[in-house]
Amino acid sequence: MKKVEAIIKPFKLEEVKDALGEIGVEGMTVSEVKGFGRQKGHTEIYRGSEYTVDFLPKIKLELVLPDSRVDAAVAAIIKSAKTGKIGDGKVFISPVDDAIRIRTEEKGDSAV
C-alpha cells in the first residue's frame, strides 16, 4: 500500500481528477496549499510599495492505493497535470503501514 502525494497547479485539478477517475481511482483528498520551488514567487505593487510574494497557491492531492495501481495513477497524474512550464509541481510516493475503513473496520487493501 502506498500514498501518492501530488502538488499541482490549481487550475489542473479537474483534469487530474478526471484522469484518475478513468483508471478507476475511487477517492482522494484535496487541500489548498501554498509554497514555492523553482518557480519562486511574484511581485505585487500597491501604489509606490513593492512586495514579493514567495508562496504561491497550489493544490495538494493525496491518495492511498494498493501497490499494483500506483504506477498507473502516477502516470495519469503526470500526463494530466503537465503544462511543460516551470511550476507544474511534484509527485511524492511513500509506503503506508495500514489503512482502516471506520464504518466497517475493514483493513489493508480492501479499506482503500
Place this chain on the structure above:
Amino acid sequence: MKKLLSLIAMAGALTAGTSFSSQAADAPKKPEPTLEQRIATVEAYINNTDPTAPLKAKIKTKDKDGKEVETEAVPEGLVTPTSATSGPGHNGFMMVCAALVLFMTLPGLFLFYGGLVRKKNILSVIAQCFGIAGLVTILWVVCGYSLIFADGTDMIAGVLGNLKFSMLSGVDSLPNTNYSYWVSHNVFSMFQMMFAIITPALILGAIAERMKFAAILAFVALWMFIVYFPLAHMVWGINGLMNGVWNANASIKAIDFAGGTVVHMSSGWSALVLCLILGKRLGFGKDPMQPHSMVMCSIGTGMLWVGWYGFNAGSAVAADGVAANAFTTTTIAAAVASFVWPVLEWIVRGKPSVLGFCSGAVAGLVVITPAAGFVTPGGALLIGILAGVVPFVACTSLKKMFGYDDALDTFGVHAVGGTLGALLTGMLARNGSNANLATNLKDKVTDSLFQPLVVEQLKAMALTIVLSVVGTVVIAYIVKAVIGLRPTEEVERMGLDVSEHGEEGYHGS
C-alpha cells in the same frame, strides 16, 4: 350630498369671518400680499432667490436724529404663504445630500481604508470612523456649528464665530438666510456636520495601524477646535476672512466650493505632520503590508464616489443650476482621473492595478472639490487629467524619496490633491459657470488662466498649510505628553483589533 357640501362651506365661511373680525378687533389689520407678490415668492423658490424681495416696499422711517428717511424693507407683518418657510425641493435635496456625505464616512471611507490595512487592524479603522462620527457630533451640537456659522460679532474677527447657536439653539426648520433662502437651518447644520465628521476621519489613513484609540480621539477633539472650526469659519462663515464669494470685506478673496482647503488640505497636511511625529509602523519596509482586501477597498471607493455627489452638488445648498454644474464636473473629473492613474501605471510599471483605479477616482474627486461649482466641463476634464498625474507621482515617488510612512496615502492624495485643486480652482473658475462670482469677485475672476483670483488662492493655500501644520504639531505633542500616541510594541504586533477593541474582524470556519 350637494346640499351638505354647501352647508359645510357656509359654516366654514362663517367661522372664518368671525375669526377675522375678532382678530381685527384686537390687532391692527395685517397687510395682505397681492396676488403678484404671492406668485413672485413661489417664483423665488423655483429660482432659489430671496422670497422677501418682492414684498419689499419703500418705507418712511425716522432715523436716530429724528429725520425722516426712506428705506427698502418688508412692511411689518407682510408675509405670503411661501415667504417664511423652507422650500420642500431644496430641503429634500439637502437632506439626501447630507445622508450621502455621511455615507462617505460610514461605510465608504472605512471600507476604502479598511481594505488597505492588514487583517489584524480592519476593526480599528471602523472603530475610529464611528468614534469620530460620535465625538464630532457632540462637539458640533455644543458649540462647533456656532463657532463656524453664527452671524453677529466674531470671537476672533474673521477667524472664529461666536456662541449664538450653541446647543443648536435657534437652529430650527426655517431657513437661515445667511446661507440659504430655502433650506431649513437644521438641515444646513446637519449637512455641514457631515463634512466635519469626514475631515478628521481622512487623517486616519496616514496613521493607520499604529495609534492608540484614546490618542486619536483626544487628537481629533483638539484638532477640531484649533484647525477645523477656525478654518471652516474663515472659508465658509458669512464673516470669514477667506470667504471671497459672500463676504465683501474678506481680506483674502479666495473661493472653495466644497472643501479643497477646509477638508482636503487641512486633513492632508495635518496627516503628514502627525505621521512624522508618530513614526513608522513596526516592520515598515521589511514586513509585508499589502492591502488585506482590494475588494473591500474598491467597494469603499464606489461608495465614496456616489457619496461625493452629496458633498459637491450639495455644496450649492440648493437643487439649482450651480448644483447641476457641480454634479457634472464632479462626474467628469472623477471618471477621467480614475482612468489616467492606472494608465500611467500601465506605462510605467506594465500593469494597470485596481488600486490605481480606486486611487485615481478619489484623487479626481479631491481635486474637483474646491472647483466643482465654479468651473466648466472642459475645466473639469483638465482637472481630471492632472488629478490622475500629480497625486500619482506624489504617492509613488515622493513617499519613497523621503521615506515617511503615510500608510494609506492621505498626504499623497488629499494634501497634494487638495492643494492642486485650490490652485486649479483659481485658474479655471469662470463667470459663466456660477453667477455668484460676479457678486464680490468681479475684478478677481476675469475668465483667464492667470486671473487675479490665482493670487488670492495662493494666499488661502499658504494660510491653510500654516494653520494645519502648526496646529497639528502643537496638538500632537500635547497628546503625546499627556496620554502617549503609540500603543506598546506587543499591541501593535498583535494588531489593534484584538488588543484595543477585544474583537477580530475575521474568524475561521
